[in-house]
Amino acid sequence: MIVRAAGLAVAWCALTGAFGPFDWAFAFALGWIVVRIVGSRRGGATAARAIARVPAALSLLAFFLWELAVANLRVAAAVLGPSHLVRPGIVAVPLDVTSDAGIALLANLITLTPGTLSLDVSADRRFLYVHCLAVDDPDETVRSIKHGFERRVLGVLP
Numbered sequence: 045m046i047v048r049a050a051g052l053a054v055a056w057c058a059l060t061g062a063f064g065p066f067d068w069a070f071a072f073a074l075g076w077i078v079v080r081i082v083g084s085r086r087g088g089a090t091a092a093r094a095i096a097r098v099p100a101a102l103s104l105l106a107f108f109l110w111e112l113a114v115a116n117l118r119v120a121a122a123v124l125g126p127s128h129l130v131r132p133g134i135v136a137v138p139l140d141v142t143s144d145a146g147i148a149l150l151a152n153l154i155t156l157t158p159g160t161l162s163l164d165v166s167a168d169r170r171f172l173y174v175h176c177l178a179v180d181d182p183d184e185t186v187r188s189i190k191h192g193f194e195r196r197v198l199g200v201l202p
Contacts, residue, residue, distance in 0.1 A: 100199030
């Protein structure tokens with residue numbers, strides 16, 4: 045899988061003509077995602093299943109970019125506003141995602157979104173603990189993660 049991802053990274057950099065360290069890292073990450081979605085020849089996803097996952101992956105990407113923009117505005121408002129309005133907290137998000145890759149993707153998307161940080165996965169892999177900058181309603185925070193990121197991650201990686 046790493047060799048295939050590296051091969052796609054070389055192809056990406058050659059096609060774009062960009063060979064900086066960031067370009068290589070981005071190309072390798074993109075190649076790894078493509079290889080992961082398409083799967084390997086031995087027991088991997090069929091071509092039809094891989095093609096069916098592309099809209100889900102694009103939906104996840106679009107949702108992440110939207111959440112990234114909104115979260116940046118929320119963090120800026122929290123930093124510039126009165127400090128007594130900020131209510132940080134830790135919530136336990138029950139997981140429907142079962143695969144290592146799915147849990148890792150969900151945790152990383154949460155961490156990459158400003159104002160949230162994935163802290164730990166429970167030993168039985170049933171809960172993801174997330175620190176949030178503003179937790180007014182813990183149930184609503186959990187619901188937004190489950191119906192936002194986790195639902196879309198399940199469409200890409202079970």
